[in-house]
Amino acid sequence: MGDELPRTADVLVIGAGIVGCSVAFHLAASGAGAVLVVDREDAVGRGSTGACAGGFRQQFTSEVNIHLSRASIPMILRFTEEHGIPVDVSQDGYLFLVRDDAAWAGFRSAVELQRSLGVEVEVLEPEAAGALLPGIDTRGLVGATFGPKDGIADPAALTQGYATLARRAGVTFALDTSVTAIEVDAAGAVTGVRTSRGPVAASAVVLAAGAWSGALAATAGVEVPVEPVPRVVVTTGAFPRVPARRTLVIDAASSFYFHREGNGVLMGMGGRDVTTFDTTVDERFVHDALVPRAVTVFPPLAEAGIRSRWAGLYEMTPDRNPIVGPGPVDGLWIAAGFSGHGFQHGPIVGKVIAELVTGAAPSVDVSPLSLSRFGTGDLAREGHVV
Ligand SMILES: Cc1cc2nc3c(=O)[nH]c(=O)nc-3n(C[C@H](O)[C@H](O)[C@H](O)COP(=O)(O)OP(=O)(O)OC[C@H]3O[C@@H](n4cnc5c(N)ncnc54)[C@H](O)[C@@H]3O)c2cc1C
Numbered sequence: 001m002g003d004e005l006p007r008t009a010d011v012l013v014i015g016a017g018i019v020g021c022s023v024a025f026h027l028a029a030s031g032a033g034a035v036l037v038v039d040r041e042d043a044v045g046r047g048s049t050g051a052c053a054g055g056f057r058q059q060f061t062s063e064v065n066i067h068l069s070r071a072s073i074p075m076i077l078r079f080t081e082e083h084g085i086p087v088d089v090s091q092d093g094y095l096f097l098v099r100d101d102a103a104w105a106g107f108r109s110a111v112e113l114q115r116s117l118g119v120e121v122e123v124l125e126p127e128a129a130g131a132l133l134p135g136i137d138t139r140g141l142v143g144a145t146f147g148p149k150d151g152i153a154d155p156a157a158l159t160q161g162y163a164t165l166a167r168r169a170g171v172t173f174a175l176d177t178s179v180t181a182i183e184v185d186a187a188g189a190v191t192g193v194r195t196s197r198g199p200v201a202a203s204a205v206v207l208a209a210g211a212w213s214g215a216l217a218a219t220a221g222v223e224v225p226v227e228p229v230p231r232v233v234v235t236t237g238a239f240p241r242v243p244a245r246r247t248l249v250i251d252a253a254s255s256f257y258f259h260r261e262g263n264g265v266l267m268g269m270g271g272r273d274v275t276t277f278d279t280t281v282d283e284r285f286v287h288d289a290l291v292p293r294a295v296t297v298f299p300p301l302a303e304a305g306i307r308s309r310w311a312g313l314y315e316m317t318p319d320r321n322p323i324v325g326p327g328p329v330d331g332l333w334i335a336a337g338f339s340g341h342g343f344q345h346g347p348i349v350g351k352v353i354a355e356l357v358t359g360a361a362p363s364v365d366v367s368p369l370s371l372s373r374f375g376t377g378d379l380a381r382e383g384h385v386v
Contacts, residue, residue, distance in 0.1 A: 005174050005197045009036035011357060012193060012202035014179050014216060016041070017049035018155060018343050019335050020208035021162035022350025027206075028169035030354045035171045036202070037163075038195060040178035045159040047210045049343060051279075051312020053233060053266060055248050055259070056344035057094040057150035058119040061110045061383035062321055064368045065341065066117050071364050072348035076153050079347075085161040087154055092246040092259075094150035095129060096384075097141055097297070099253050104142040106383060107252070111145055122146045133249055135241050135300045152246055152259055155343050162350070181219035182207070182332065190220070190331030204357055206333045211277070211315040213336035222327050225374055226337040227275045228313040234286060236264035237307045241300035249298070255386050256293045264307060267294055270386060279311040314340040319379035324349055324369040325356065333357055334371060340385055 010033030013020045020037055021044055027035045041047070056076055058069045079087045098104045114121050122145065129144035130136050167173065178196040182205055185191050192201040207224070209216050217224035248259040258267035269290045271282075286309060294301045317323060317337035322345065327334050335353050338345060352362045373379060 005177060005195065005200065006034070006036055006172055007200060008034070009200060009202040010034045011204040011206060012200055013037045013206045013208055014193065015039060015047065015208035015210060016044040016163065016173060016175070017047045017208065017210050018045065018159045018162070018346035019210070019338070019349060020206070021159050021166060022346045023206050023208055023335060023353045024166040024171045025162045025169060026350045026354035027357060028166055028171045030358045030360065032354060032358050035166070036174060036200065037166070037171060038174045038177050038179055038193070040176065040196070042176050044163045044173070045156055048312050048315060049155055049159050051233065051310055052155040052343045053268060054152045054155045054343060055094065055150070056153060057147055059094055059096065059110070059114060059121060059145060059147045059150060059384060061106070061113070062380055063113065063117065064366070065321065065382055066114060066119060067364050068345045068348055070118065072345050073149070075347035076158065076344070079158060079161060083161065083165055085164060087157040087161055089151060089153040090246045091149060091151035093146055093148045094248045094250065095132060096145045096250050096252050097129060097136065098143055098145070099140050101142060103252055107143070107145055110383065120147065120149050122148065133243055133245070133247055135243065135298055136249065137297060137299055150248065152248060179216060182216060184220050184329050188329055190329055204331045204333065206335060206353055206357070207327070208335045210336060210342070211313040213315070213334070217327070217334070220327070220329055220332060222329055222332065224323060224334060224336060224371065225318055226323070227316045228277045229273045229275060229316045230279050230311045231268060231270065231314050231340070232281055232286060232290065232309060232311045233266060233268045234290060234309045235261055235266045235307045236301065236304035238263035239300060239304035250386055251293070251297045254293050256290065256297055257386055258294065258298060264304060265301070269293060273316065277313065279313060281309050281311050315342070318374065320382040320385045322349070322369055323371050324352065324366040325371065327371060339382065
């Protein structure tokens with residue numbers, strides 16, 4: 001806790017995950033005045049960001065997600081060079097394995113969209129996928145898509161990196177401090193927040209509280225449809241035929257994925273989407289679903305032992321796209337509900353929110369991500385959610 005909590009801020013950011021830290025840095029860099037980041041944890045990046053697998057890719061089905069990736073990935077790749085803070089990055093690609101004809105048609109049309117937007121993506125025969133990552137079971141594969149410019153970066157390093165840059169630019173971080181309500185006056189404008197350490201006045205509040213954003217928005221009378229859905233990650237020890245490259249491989253049918261991590265692999269899989277904040281690892285799911293699928297997709301994993309496991313929260317919206325932009329209340333800005341893609345989109349979304357708050361033209365058109373889309377019933381669901 002340490003320092004006294006400032007009683008006023010020009011912009012107050014709720015949440016110090018990758019999104020809040022990027023927002024804070026970009027606000028400070030664009031001269032937004034006194035910026036205060038509030039997080040209830042004792043360190044930055046302890047929410048979903050701390051559980052994240054670190055993947056980034058341009059292989060999405062929604063145009064806006066592809067635009068976000070094309071703007072955000074260069075920010076991740078160039079972070080060390082631009083800011084002098086080391087972030088571990090590898091660009092060994094993402095490989096989607098597809099096993100049925102209907103899904104394959106969807107992947108082919110996604111590839112067309114991706115290519116039309118300038119994405120480098122290859123369509124591979126099963127044998128070529130097997131040659132790319134020896135050990136994959138190619139039986140029953142219809143085809144694969146490979147994005148050679150996709151990759152993996154260290155989420156903790158990038159988040160700490162943005163927090164460090166933000167602090168250097170004058171941002172204050174109030175950790176161990178819970179926001180209990182966003183306050184709105186009778187005219188319908190944000191006036192600040194209430195916290196576990198007292199009130200803070202601010203005419204602009206950025207809601208970047210990840211899976212917890214819905215409850216906070218409700219205190220301002222705003223409905224933000226973000227639901228917590230746990231996802232498990234498992235790492236293994238060393239095993240014979242561990243992949244030589246760090247390509248992130250995804251079995252599209254099951255959403256099982258893995259990539260080399262150290263001398264083993266890191267792997268995970270979507271399951272039944274249960275809405276809960278409980279992040280206890282479901283051991284039955286690990287042993288009865290994830291491990292058997294892992295061995296089917298990549299048989300060398302039969303000789304791997306589990307080294308560690310944890311679970312974190314996806315922050316799901318109804319259409320699996322984030323909510324980015326102004327709220328319906330004056331002075332409220334929302335950057336939440338990334339549905340499992342917030343690590344890779346955090347850098348650019350932080351920049352875009354700073355641009356919107358300071359009245360500059362946004363680097364990416366985020367109008368398709370407005371909160372108001374949920375009132376229209378006209379939702380285009382992101383299809384490539386792992
Ligand atoms: C297992 C797993 C794997 C993933 N893999 C990937 C991946 O490969 N690539 C990718 O792009 N994304 C991935 N994601 C998704 C990614 O982690 C999230 O989308 C991203 O971290 C969201 O960042 P955020 O800053 O919005 O939220 P968070 O990191 O959750 O930050 C929100 C912060 O708000 C704080 N907070 C909440 N309520 C309050 C309150 N009342 N008062 C004060 N503070 C509060 C929390 O403490 C937290 O620090 C993965 C997620 C999981 C769980």
